[in-house]
Amino acid sequence: LTAASGGGIVAYADSSRAEEAPEPPPRKKKVVVLGTGWAGTSFLKNLDSSRYEVKVISPRNYFAFTPLLPSVTCGTVEARSVVEPIRRMFEKKGKDVAYYEAECLKIDPTKKAVHCRSAVGTNLDGNGDFMLDYDYLVVALGAAVNTFNTPGVMEHCHFLKEVEDAQKIRKSVIDCFERASIPNISEEEKRKILHFVIIGGGPTGVEFAAELHDFLVEDLVKLYPAIEQFVKITIIQSGEHILNTFDQRIAVFAESKFQRDGIELSTGFRVIKVSDDSITVKCKSSGVETLVPYGMAIWSAGIGTRPVITDFMNQGKRRALATNEWLRVPECDSVYAIGDCSSISQRKIMEDISTIFKVADKDNSGTLTLKEINDVLEDICIRYPQVELYMKSMHMVDIADLIKGGLGDSHKESMVVNIEEFKKAMCHVDSQVKTVPATAQVAAQQGYYLADCFNKKDHCTEHPEGPLRLTGSGEGHHNFRPFRYKHLGQFAPLGGEQAAAELPGDWVSMGHSTQWLWYSVYASKQVSWRTRVLVVSDWTRRFIFGRDSSR
Ligand code: FAD
Ligand code: MG
Ligand code: MG
Ligand code: MG
Ligand code: MG
Known part of the structure; x- marks a missing residue:
């Protein structure tokens, strides 16, 4: 950790300056994206594709709006209303992106290449297999079903x-x-x-x-x-x-x-x-x-985990591919993983506690004052969100409560802690590390976040002032805040025109009006006006004529 960023532990790119990046590099870097589900399409939609040579692999040439799949099972909504062709998505946004309808069979991080097989059948040469090399790989393959090996x-x-x-x-x-x-x-x-x-x-x-x-x-x-x-x-x-x-x-x-x-x-x-x-x-x-x-x-x-992912990770018995908080797979250079196929390993604060103490102790006195702690607090909370979650769960008002619980306001100002007291105060914080759920909401936010990082990458490489590394685990070339999931609530449609919803701020809503909220949210979340019109007209048709019961 150095003092180069003015004492901050995490600094991040100034987006307004990112626009005026100088001469484009001679060769565009190759980005290969695996998967066109929630994570993959969200990444592609937000990526500035003029900066990269982008190739997309997926055996399905459409994006599927999965939250409406249960409605398709009974004909409340037609199958074609919940899918959007991938090529149409790119064409509409004027994106220069190559799409191949193929399945990725193997990821080879040493050669920086992926092995693929055409999903539309073999070509005249006798096989539809091909290889693509990449500078950056974005793995957004989603999850497989998991039967837990239950027979039958x-x-x-x-x-x-x-x-x-x-x-x-x-x-x-x-x-x-x-x-x-x-x-x-x-x-x-x-x-x-x-x-x-x-x-x-x-x-x-x-x-x-x-x-x-x-x-x-x-x-x-x-x-x-x-x-x-x-x-x-x-x-x-x-x-x-x-x-x-x-x-x-x-x-x-x-x-x-x-x-x-x-x-x-x-x-x-x-x-x-x-x-x-x-x-x-x-x-x-x-x-x-x-x-x-x-x-x-x-x-x-x-x-469960898809075979190609299982094959790729030789990192113990994880359900999903582990990434750091910047969504990069730590062991391999230039491989990122987003959505259901991945899981973020949140860095524990106790692993870095001595370094944090040293950084905060600017005057090298061996003790921290409240001011010294407050100066680095924001950076700590960005790097270790569990600190805020812990304080919230314990109903603590400020950091002084965490460091020295029960101090009166007048004593807080003059509080001093040594390293042992600091460690003791922080030792339960890591219990609040949360894993993000496997949902479309998470996948879409991760795709959006990663594209943002890619769009600003050049700028960050030229101005690598942050984040200052705590332990060498941070992304030196990525002066970005780590990914942080923002939960916007979730719905549970319960039939009979009733639904339940959990909304931000601990607000729970249930019944018929919630079903109308569901209709409007799901209509607005449609990826295109075409699917929006189709879905809404399917709903209307069902209200008037009932569902179609032919096979
Ligand atoms: P996916 O969307 O599954 O995309 C994976 C992509 O990878 C697909 O395009 C697939 O074709 C492609 N692929 C697969 N194998 C290969 C291969 N070998 N090579 C190349 N490409 C490959 N979440 C919510 O937040 N709210 C909801 O209401 C909700 N409802 C759901 C209802 C149902 C019925 C289901 C199944 C899921 C629901 N989810 C919901 C969860 C949500 O769909 C997933 O979390 C989300 O799809 C994850 O996005 P992803 O991009 O990681 O994976
Ligand atoms: Mg995807
Ligand atoms: Mg999907
Ligand atoms: Mg995930
Ligand atoms: Mg000091």
Whole structure:
């Protein structure tokens, strides 16, 4: 740590000066982006593509608005309304970007190249494999489904991850109704065929259950009145409550709404095996195993790592690819990872505590005064957000409370601490390190942030005044603030024109008006006017005519 930035621990680029960067470099640096989901497209939209030679690889030539996928499963919204072609996105923004419809098979960080295979089939030379080299690689491959190696899940369950999955589910639901309508089928068999089981009580499973319930009571029972009584929806959840990432009030509201709707909640059960006509569940408290006959099962119980990522990380048993707070993969030069495939390792303050003390102690007295601490406090809070979170969780008003709890105001000013006292004060702070969730919101913010870093990179390389490194782990060439996630709230649509929402500032809203808030937020979040018009007209059509129940 030097004093070059005027004593700050983190300095960052002045964006107004970044514009007047001098002569462009002779060769544009090559940026390869893997994936066109939330993270990848957000990066590409914000990237100044005139500064780089940009190539994009993805086996799907469209972006999918995943929050509306549960609505596609029951035809509330059409599949084509939730996708936006990638090439159209670039063309509209006038971006000079090359797109290849291909799958990345391997990342080779030593050669700085990726191995790819065409997704559209092989060419005349007999193969569609090719290699792309990069100066910077942005890995935005998303997550895979995770069956936790439960036998039978891959073979017998539906998943809800891709647009095709949603379309398959829709077809399969109708199939079940047609199958149960065939003459000479026993009641028991009908009950089995019309038992829809959702494994996993997270937001996706819950929203799907709500959609399916609406589809049944609003549309299908009118079309299949003879078999209405045999229909059943069950959610199997291993935890004690559904929606456990939401505020408790929302979980309670959702559970009681589902109870009224007749959706069965089997909480505290784990699925241990799935066969073609039954699911074996184990009660977590009693250990008793039961067979549950079913017609259709949807697995929505967790996300896992894609093989190409697993292959790439030889960094222990992480679920996702670890990056530093600037979203760069620490062990490899020039590889960045964003979205569901990655996870940020937040630096612990205790690892750097002695350095921080030395930096703060400007007069080398071996002790810190309140003023000395306050001078570096902002930088500390930027580098270690857990400090602020800890103080908030302990209802502390200022840093003096953290360093020397219980001091009266008059004594705070004259407070002095030595290194041991400083360490003792900070030793619980790291317990507040938070991981960011695997959501579209996070992925989009990371993509936006990283593009911003790329846009200002030249400027920062020429003026490398920050961030001053605490331990050598910071990004010397990146004088940027580390990525910080801003949570804007989350919705849980619960069916019957009701939704629950958790909004910033601990505000929870539930019921019919929240559903209207949901409609307006999701309409405004659409990536283009084209999809916005399609989605809104799908909603309108459903209000007027109901859903389409043909396969
Ligand atoms: P993705 O969006 O999954 O994108 C991954 C990209 O990589 C895709 O383009 C894929 O085609 C591509 N790819 C895959 N393999 C390869 C390969 N080998 N080579 C090249 N490219 C490859 N989040 C919210 O915040 N709010 C919600 O309401 C919400 N609802 C959801 C509902 C459903 C049904 C689902 C499945 C998810 C939902 N999410 C929601 C989560 C959100 O969709 C993810 O967090 C988000 O998509 C993560 O973005 P990503 O870019 O990391 O991955
Ligand atoms: Mg992506
Ligand atoms: Mg996506
Ligand atoms: Mg992530
Ligand atoms: Mg001092």
